[in-house]
Amino acid sequence: MSIFDMGDYNFYVWSSVFVSMLALFLTYFDAKKKHKDATSTIRNMNKPK
Amino acid sequence: MNLKKIYKYGSPPNFYRFVMKLEPWCLCLGLLMIAIGSIGGLFVAPKDYQMGDAFRIIYFHVPSAYLSMSAYAAMGISSIIGIVWRSNVAFAVAKSIAPFGALMTAVALITGMLWGKPMWGTAWVWDARLTSEFILLLLYLGYIALHATIKEQKRADRAASLLAILGIVNLPIIHYSVVWWNTLHQASTISKLDSPSIVGEMLWPLLLMIIGYMIFFVGVICRGGSAEVLMREKRSNWVKEV
Amino acid sequence: MNIHFKLFSREIRVAFKRWTDALTGFILFFLIAILFPLISDSNKEFLLTIVGPIMMFSAFFASMLSMQNMFKPDFQNGTIEQLMLSKGSFVSLILTKTIAYWLFTSLPLILISSLTASIYFVSGSGILIIQLTLLLSTLTMVHINAFTAAITLGIRYPGALMTLIITPITLPILIFGSKTIENSILGTDISGPLYFLTGMMMLSFFLGPWITASALKISMD
Numbered sequence A: 001m002s003i004f005d006m007g008d009y010n011f012y013v014w015s016s017v018f019v020s021m022l023a024l025f026l027t028y029f030d031a032k033k034k035h036k037d038a039t040s041t042i043r044n045m046n047k048p049k
Numbered sequence B: 001m002n003l004k005k006i007y008k009y010g011s012p013p014n015f016y017r018f019v020m021k022l023e024p025w026c027l028c029l030g031l032l033m034i035a036i037g038s039i040g041g042l043f044v045a046p047k048d049y050q051m052g053d054a055f056r057i058i059y060f061h062v063p064s065a066y067l068s069m070s071a072y073a074a075m076g077i078s079s080i081i082g083i084v085w086r087s088n089v090a091f092a093v094a095k096s097i098a099p100f101g102a103l104m105t106a107v108a109l110i111t112g113m114l115w116g117k118p119m120w121g122t123a124w125v126w127d128a129r130l131t132s133e134f135i136l137l138l139l140y141l142g143y144i145a146l147h148a149t150i151k152e153q154k155r156a157d158r159a160a161s162l163l164a165i166l167g168i169v170n171l172p173i174i175h176y177s178v179v180w181w182n183t184l185h186q187a188s189t190i191s192k193l194d195s196p197s198i199v200g201e202m203l204w205p206l207l208l209m210i211i212g213y214m215i216f217f218v219g220v221i222c223r224g225g226s227a228e229v230l231m232r233e234k235r236s237n238w239v240k241e242v
Numbered sequence C: 001m002n003i004h005f006k007l008f009s010r011e012i013r014v015a016f017k018r019w020t021d022a023l024t025g026f027i028l029f030f031l032i033a034i035l036f037p038l039i040s041d042s043n044k045e046f047l048l049t050i051v052g053p054i055m056m057f058s059a060f061f062a063s064m065l066s067m068q069n070m071f072k073p074d075f076q077n078g079t080i081e082q083l084m085l086s087k088g089s090f091v092s093l094i095l096t097k098t099i100a101y102w103l104f105t106s107l108p109l110i111l112i113s114s115l116t117a118s119i120y121f122v123s124g125s126g127i128l129i130i131q132l133t134l135l136l137s138t139l140t141m142v143h144i145n146a147f148t149a150a151i152t153l154g155i156r157y158p159g160a161l162m163t164l165i166i167t168p169i170t171l172p173i174l175i176f177g178s179k180t181i182e183n184s185i186l187g188t189d190i191s192g193p194l195y196f197l198t199g200m201m202m203l204s205f206f207l208g209p210w211i212t213a214s215a216l217k218i219s220m221d
Helices: A007-045 B002-010 B012-044 B053-085 B088-120 B128-149 B153-185 B200-232 C002-017 C019-039 C044-069 C072-076 C079-085 C090-105 C107-119 C125-151 C159-186 C191-220
Strands: none
Touching: A007 B012, A007 B053, A007 B088, A007 B200, B012 B053, B012 B088, B012 B200, B053 B088, B053 B128, B053 B153, B053 B200, B088 B128, B088 B153, B088 B200, B128 B153, B128 C159, B153 C125, B153 C159, B153 C191, C002 C019, C002 C090, C019 C044, C019 C090, C019 C107, C044 C072, C044 C090, C044 C107, C044 C125, C044 C159, C072 C079, C079 C090, C079 C191, C090 C107, C090 C125, C090 C191, C107 C125, C125 C159, C125 C191, C159 C191
16 A cells, blocks of 8 residues: 555545645746736836837 | 834835735745646546545645635735735735635535546535635635725725625634534535545655645745735825836 | 713704715615525525524624714714814714714614515514624624724725724624524524623723724824
8 A cells, every 4th residue: 555545535535635735836936927917017017118 | 122123124125125025935835835736746646546536636625714714814814914914915905815715615616526526426515624725715805806896005905904804714614503503404415525644655745745735825925925015105205216 | 071971962963964875875774684584585484593683784884884983974074173272172072073973873784774674584582682782783883984984084995994904893793683583593503703892892881982093083183
């Protein structure tokens, strides 16, 4: 029996792991994307004409 | 002297520099703790004698539930700071906390359902904690919706902050009223599986996960809040350097 | 004091001109109450168990329906701005306005609730308890409604947003209000939830006008 096997609860355990990790990474990449957007906006604004 | 510190770190350029230095540390440390905690929780900690492997869900459920509440507290506090000292930075931080907190609340609800389905037989019971978590989600959504519908930035900030402050006053009242309603309505239909004092082997991954989530949260807010500050300050001089 | 009295009588006169607002809430309150026995079950025991939630629910909906117009007309014609500039304190003027509004929209509900309660076979002192509960809870809810109406003032279609804001805040009052009525019908002690409702009412009288006034100030500039 492998350690990944949770018996009857495979689905419940792994899907909750998946959901939590997905949420954490989504928030981080969302924040990162916002930051990138902000810096690129500022760069465009300050471009020498 | 404390006030001076607030002004110093509250000015956008200083805040930005400080936060960008802080962010990678928080992320690395938080992710490391989450990784160790989840390995510990999923593979190392022994099976619960009553619940079997399903109890491992709590390693993901409890931290997100904790975080959803403390994120609301953080949002309320920065709203207060924003309104009292008219600090733009605090408003930016409060705004960037809101979606994160809402998502964490949703995660807490979903993982709670995933735990409840095999343990209680149903995904949803009208349990006090579940209900007040759901109300918390509504409060977050109200904040986000209010902020999104008001077009003007400053007005949106202050209106939504007022709502957040009201929510923070109201949250304990809501929680206790739900608890009270629950105890009278359905006493002992669900007996919370009496948690025997949790053993050390099970406890350390949980603590690690909770603290890891918190630190990760700080890291994400650093990133999101600084993006928000940049957008607000895009016309000022200091942002040209970044 | 004079300015408060003037504002009050003005509010009453305006409210009589906009009588449809109050009437809508009134009709809704009554209709929800008489529709429930018709569409579910009309035996006495069942009705007595649901009368508390129904009363609170219909009062909540009735007050929510009319509140969109609480500040909007006055905001558009500049009355709010004049109040802000006037020499009386803005917070107490808002309190006056809120109470006048309550008189026109919620007091009729309390009066008619004796009739609807008797449709639900509530008798004797039960009716009085229902009226008392409605009195306390509408006096609290009117402040919450005022705050929500004030903070969503600048928004064009605030309906859904208002519902989202108002529901979590009002929830404790609904819970304790229906608990009071339920306890009085079961014949058990009602003092606990009644004290809670009274406390909430006091709290809303202290905090409500102040927070509504600051919400209005935010919406104005």
